[in-house]
Amino acid sequence: MSIYEMMDYDDLQRRIGLEPxxxxxxxxxxxxxxxxxxVLDEPGVMFDDPEIAYAGRNPKLVGGFCLSExxxxxxxxxxxxxxxxxxxxxxxxxxxxTLPPSEIPEVPKPYWDGALLTTGxxxxxxxxxxxxxxxxxxxxxxxxRDAILRASGIVRGVGLLAMCGNxxxxxxxxxxxxxxxxxxxxxxxxxxxxxxxxxxxxESGLTQFSLSFRCVNPAKISVYEKNESLPxxxxxxxxxxxRKYQALSLGVGAGGGETTEYRELLEIQDSAExxxxxxxxxxxxxxxxxxxxxxxAGEFSSASYATSTSAKTKVLYNAGNYFAFPxxxxxxxxxxxxxxxxxxxxxxxxxxxxxxxxxxxxxELVVDxxxxxxxxxxxxxxxxxxxxxxxxYLSLTSEWLSLAPGQNTLIVTTPSTITMPVLxxxxxxxxxxx
Numbered sequence: 281m282s283i284y285e286m287m288d289y290d291d292l293q294r295r296i297g298l299e300p301x302x303x304x305x306x307x308x309x310x311x312x313x314x315x316x317x318x319v320l321d322e323p324g325v326m327f328d329d330p331e332i333a334y335a336g337r338n339p340k341l342v343g344g345f346c347l348s349e350x351x352x353x354x355x356x357x358x359x360x361x362x363x364x365x366x367x368x369x370x371x372x373x374x375x376x377x378t379l380p381p382s383e384i385p386e387v388p389k390p391y392w393d394g395a396l397l398t399t400g401x402x403x404x405x406x407x408x409x410x411x412x413x414x415x416x417x418x419x420x421x422x423x424x425r426d427a428i429l430r431a432s433g434i435v436r437g438v439g440l441l442a443m444c445g446n447x448x449x450x451x452x453x454x455x456x457x458x459x460x461x462x463x464x465x466x467x468x469x470x471x472x473x474x475x476x477x478x479x480x481x482x483e484s485g486l487t488q489f490s491l492s493f494r495c496v497n498p499a500k501i502s503v504y505e506k507n508e509s510l511p512x513x514x515x516x517x518x519x520x521x522x523r524k525y526q527a528l529s530l531g532v533g534a535g536g537g538e539t540t541e542y543r544e545l546l547e548i549q550d551s552a553e554x555x556x557x558x559x560x561x562x563x564x565x566x567x568x569x570x571x572x573x574x575x576x577a578g579e580f581s582s583a584s585y586a587t588s589t590s591a592k593t594k595v596l597y598n599a600g601n602y603f604a605f606p607x608x609x610x611x612x613x614x615x616x617x618x619x620x621x622x623x624x625x626x627x628x629x630x631x632x633x634x635x636x637x638x639x640x641x642x643x644e645l646v647v648d649x650x651x652x653x654x655x656x657x658x659x660x661x662x663x664x665x666x667x668x669x670x671x672x673y674l675s676l677t678s679e680w681l682s683l684a685p686g687q688n689t690l691i692v693t694t695p696s697t698i699t700m701p702v703l704x705x706x707x708x709x710x711x712x713x714x
Contacts, residue, residue, distance in 0.1 A: 283663050284607045284646050284707060287469065292440040293503065296355040304505055305454060308465050309447040310348040351409070353491065354439035354470065356431035358411055365416045366424055372410040376443065379714045380405035380498035402713065405495040406473055407441065410488070418485035425478055425487070432476045432491045441493065442467040442503060453504055458597055466500040466712060499602050502710040509703040510624075511592035513693045593627070593691045596683060596706070602713035603682040605650035611702030613639040618675075620695040624704075626681050627689040633678035645673060649680040683708055 290300050298308055351358040351370050358370040384400030413424050431439070445463035447453065453464050474492035481488055598604045608624065613635065616622050621634035639645045639656060646655050648668070655668035681690075692704060 284609060284648065286648075286651055287438070289440075289467070289503075289505070292438075292469075293442075293467075296352050296440050296442065297357070298352070298442065298503065300503070300505070304507065306504075307447060307449075307452045307454060308442075308444055308503060309449070309452070310350045310444050348444075350444040352440075352442040352444075353409060354431045354434060354441065356427060358409075364420055364423070366420060367414040368411065369413070370409060370411040373407065374410075375405055375407040376500075377714070380495075402498040405468070405498040406492065407468075407470070407495060408490060408492045410490045412486060412488045415485040415487075418483065421480055421485045421487055428476060428478060428489055428491070432472060432493070434471045434493070439470045439493075440467055441470045441495075453502075453599075457599065462599070464599065464710065465503045467503050468495045468500050469497060470495055498713065500600075500712045501604075502600070505707060505709060506596075507705055507707045508594060508596060509705050510594050510690060510692045512700055512703065513592040513691060514696050515693055593689050594706075596688045596690060596708070598683040598685050598688065598708070598710055600710040600712040601685050602711045603684055604708045604711040605680065605682050606706050606708035607649065608645075608647040608681075608704060608706055610635065610639055610645040610647075610704045611700065612641045612643070613637075613645070614699040615697045616694075620697055621675065622698060622700070623693045624681065625691050625693070626683070627691060628687065629682060629684050631679040631681045633681060634675040635673055636675055637673050645670070647674070649682065652680055 293300050300306060347359050347361060347367075349357055349360045351373070356368070358368050360368050362368065379402070381403045382400050383403050385398045387396040387398055388394075389396055415421060415424055442465060444465040447462065447464055451459060451462055453462065456462055470493035472492075473494040476492075477490040479488050480486070610622070613622060616635055616638050618636045621636050623632060623634050625632040633647070635645065642658070642660075643656050644659050646657055646666075646668070648654070651668075653668035654670045654673050655666055656670050656673065657666040690706070694700065
């Protein structure tokens with residue numbers, strides 16, 4: 281996925297010590313996938329004994345630290361004992377587990393009290409991480425201070441902040457992706473927000489620090505990439521679907537108008553007489569409502585309500601609590617035009633987009649809904665050479681499809697005159713806002 285994004289998350293993860301697998305089947309959980317616990321029950325064994333391969337998890341000593349290695353600040357691992365036997369502890373995180381600040385425009389009502397109802401946006405998230413390090417000897421203070429400055433000096437570039445959540449070998453995104461109690465590892469792009477505060481408070485070398493970062497994208501995303509192939513449904517196959525609701529009135533041009541005759545209750549039981557209700561409009565169960573599924577341009581598409589069982593939809597799961605913006609990649613498309621487009625719909629959110637132009641063989645059409653960009657690219661060329669200036673591939677009414685929290689049902693439909701030798705793919709990451 282990363283080659284299709286402006287930010288190469290795979291490279292950032294490798295830079296801070298995570299190794300994403302190409303097939304997506306990998307996991308990162310607290311303790312950096314630790315081996316079995318070491319129980320300190322030997323006589324004379326000290327807590328700080330460097331010869332004991334002990335990472336500090338669930339210690340059997342009173343007052344012992346639990347080193348879960350669960351916070352990675354641009355390569356600086358906290359709640360961790362490093363190779364120099366320095367103990368790094370996180371004492372607080374402010375701004376990560378809460379909502380970012382919001383901005384809602386205030387538009388006063390032109391009449392009476394209050395303001396008009398408007399929608400807002402989330403602003404940049406500010407995260408402050410406080411902690412301390414305890415070196416085995418005061419001479420290592422300068423080295424550890426330098427490690428902090430290197431990890432937090434992100435001014436002419438970007439860094440990565442990753443938290444591992446509660447994932448474990450027994451509860452993971454591979455085995456239990458939809459478990460409501462699963463808190464998978466999350467990450468966010470960070471830059472320096474304020475001057476790092478570092479103060480050595482004891483002669484032993486005990487040093488406290490406070491690091492402040494800004495997240496230009498206030499949403500947090502999963503460290504794991506998800507990708508799926510999307511099946512293609514041919515409109516001429518006449519797929520059968522049920523409508524969620526029916527219209528209760530006809531338009532004027534279709535002979536509508538108020539009547540006292542209610543067509544569903546046409547006859548009184550055991551009588552030929554009609555039932556009448558005052559001020560009830562004529563009912564037509566086939567008349568479309570404009571925001572109903574598959575309704576476009578004054579009529580339903582031919583793939584909507586016909587007589588076969590060739591429905592081809594894809595259900596995708598966003599385990600986060602906020603909208604995820606995926607990247608779509610289409611291979612060769614033959615025969616697409618303004619009158620016969622390729623249509624992608626998210627039936628859960630009601631969003632859709634149409635592709636109006638063919639894609640050459642050996643090329644790919646990349647639609648990045650996060651950055652609102654479209655490009656026909658050569659996958660064999662270098663990624664920096666790709667140009668995303670092909671918005672004209674999409675219709676003017678196309679929407680930037682998102683994935684709502686939970687299950688999303690997607691469908692790709694094409695006329696029978698369009699050929700797509702390779703199934704389109706969707707790439708996305710679960711997304712959280714709090």
